[in-house]
Amino acid sequence: MPRANNGNNRIHCATTASEAVDAALSWKSKLGYATFSLSYVMQTMIVTWQMFYFTTFLNVSMAVTAVLIATGKIVASVIGPVWGYISDRMYHNALGRRFGRRRSILIFAIPANFVFYLLLWIPNLPIAVYFFANLLYWAFFAGITTVQYGLPSEMTENPSQRAQLVGVNQIAGAIGGTFLSVLNVYLFTIWGKDNWESYFNMALLYGIIGTAVLVLGFLSIQERPFDESTNVASADGAAGDGGETHIGVGKRLVSVVWNFLSVLKVKEFRNYLGLYLSEEMFRTVRGTLNTYFVIFVLLLDPQTVSLATGVNLLFGIACVGFFIWITARIGGPRAYRLGGIEVIFVFLAMFMLAMVASHIPAGTRAVLYIGLGLFMNFGITGVVNATQYTYTFIPDVDEIITSKRREGQYAAINSTIDDIFSSAETIVIGLVLEATGFVEGAQSQPPQTVFALACLFSFVPIVICLVGIVFTYRLKLNRENHELLLDEIDRLRAGGSMDDVTPETRALVESLTGMPYEQCWGHNNVINVTHKG
Structure with a gap:
């Protein structure tokens, strides 16, 4: 779908990179x-x-x-x-x-x-x-x-x-x-x-x-x-040399580290990280504790875990089609809230089930757990889809800052931060379980450990998910703003002057980047630490 022509902001060229990928x-x-x-x-x-x-x-x-x-x-x-x-x-x-x-x-x-x-x-x-x-x-x-x-x-x-x-x-x-x-x-x-x-x-x-x-x-x-x-690569060399000067190994290593750290200057990326880390962390907590919750809290057998996992995977495939449609229509932040709120209610229902588990038949517990799992998977599918969709807009914000396309830089940093936080989270969960008296290799757990498992499984993801929902309100890049951002990028790519920016576009760019407009479009040191702007 071609982007709209917003007055004089859009300059049409015979062939541009944006048209090639539009x-x-x-x-x-x-x-x-x-x-x-x-x-x-x-x-x-x-x-x-x-x-x-x-x-x-x-x-x-x-x-x-x-x-x-x-x-x-x-x-x-x-x-x-x-x-x-x-x-x-x-x-x-x-x-x-x-x-x-x-x-x-x-x-x-x-x-x-x-x-x-x-x-x-x-x-x-x-x-x-x-x-x-x-x-x-x-x-x-x-x-x-x-x-x-x-x-x-x-x-x-x-x-x-x-x-x-x-x-x-x-x-x-x-x-x-x-x-x-x-x-x-x-x-x-x-x-x-x-x-x-x-x-x-x-x-x-x-x-x-x-x-x-x-x-x-x-x-x-x-x-x-x-x-x-x-x-x-043209932005890596000294100012004015077009990037052609050979960069030594030492300076190249400094450049790698600097490019990793400097992306945190980007305001919209920091807001996106709030969504991403919340989504990854609450799913990690749920995934790490799920088997323990089923066996020791709901008192079900391990086969129930395998059955629920298979059913949820198949249901998740069906859910994706819905969220492809709804996310494209209402945007990532709203879709995240839709899935996140649904997930919160399911976690509350899981806690209620845990509290009455010992008073209802095993077959009923299993059916209720699998049924709630389906509703949870619907919400999780929405949250994951919305997060990944929101991420696809971050390199566009980076381009207005650097004038370059650095999808690889953000993809790598996304993965690295995920590895760091998920590893740390797994360690913390293990320490907390040990502190509650968890007995390794046991067929059952002490009552205080069972209650702690129920609370950890239910309320920790709720708190983390609420943090993610808060960050959705901080994100500014909805579909309409994205159109305006791409129009400004096209204008500058075509040789337009930064002096001709409209007040509306200036305000949008500064809200997305966290930088004055004059320091965007390569007039900064986000890629090259030696660049003075």
Whole structure:
């Protein structure tokens, strides 16, 4: 859907980068983007079975395995911003101009991801090999996720098209998770579950499937063309040299760190982080405590967890279609509030169920839990969809500040902050449970622990979700403001003068960026710490 012509603010050019990414995307491109989530069958295999496989069949101690896995995740969180920094600048070399700045990253990351993934499942290798294979697997996986998270903003400026990309990404993730769960049950039946060959064969199968769909994604996605806005490297050199001066390793490392930190100057990004961290944190609390809540509070068996998970995944796929439509119509903040308020009421209902669990039959408890889970999954689907949709607008705000397209920078930082907070949150939950008297390996828990579990599971997510809802009122980038922002970007791209800005646009830009208008459009040091504006 083309953007409206707002008076004289919009300057039409024969060909601009915005026009190239404003047209409707083909379904080939949309499905190509969905392949990234489908490829997570490899990641799910790692998360679900790596620790069990190492300790059971490779005879690696639990302590060594835990260190090995934790180190890989730490590496991923640290190296993510490096991938974002590099991918944003790949148009500065021949490889990037030949294949695209995102595709050129995938040329290295896809095969390396497969090789190091497969090494983790080959028995009788030295511990050092497993350690470095795990480290490098996570390092290259971070490159793939950085490309994935940045693509919705990269592929289109059309809000409806971005909503569809976010939606197909969610659907593909749910399909991949359901496929893995069902197929695993079948494969264990025919191959057995007490021998290493079964796990190796499963890992090989998922490795081939995951890599194949990533290759399809590589061939299907589209990127912004090379122009001044995507030539991010031109902003790295000394003022006035066009970025052509060679930058030494030391200064390049400083630049990587500075680009990571300087994005926090962007006011709308800080507001978005409030949404994102709230969404991730309340889902982490729910996911971490869910099994404990079902078994020790509701007094149900573990099979109920598996059944509820499968049903919720399928229901979630149906919910995504609704939220693709509603989010594009009412915007991310309102859709977040719609899903968040619904989630809060369900958590309250879960607490009420917990309080009367011992007085109602197990079958009734199970039905009520699964039913409430469906309503909760509806709200969670909305919150996740709204958050991911809102994120797609952040690189547009960054462009009005820097005059450059840095989708990779924000995608990497998004992932890194998520890793840091989710790790810290998991540790805090463990400490709190221990403080309440949680008994490891026990078939039941003390009454004070059961009550603490019910409260943690129900009220902590409610508080976190309320924080996210508060941040939705701080966000300024609704659909109408986005139109006005893109019009101003188009005007400046076409050579328009900053002196000709309208009062309305000036006020909008300053409210989104947190900077005076005169310090925008590259007149700042957000990319280059040595730039004086």
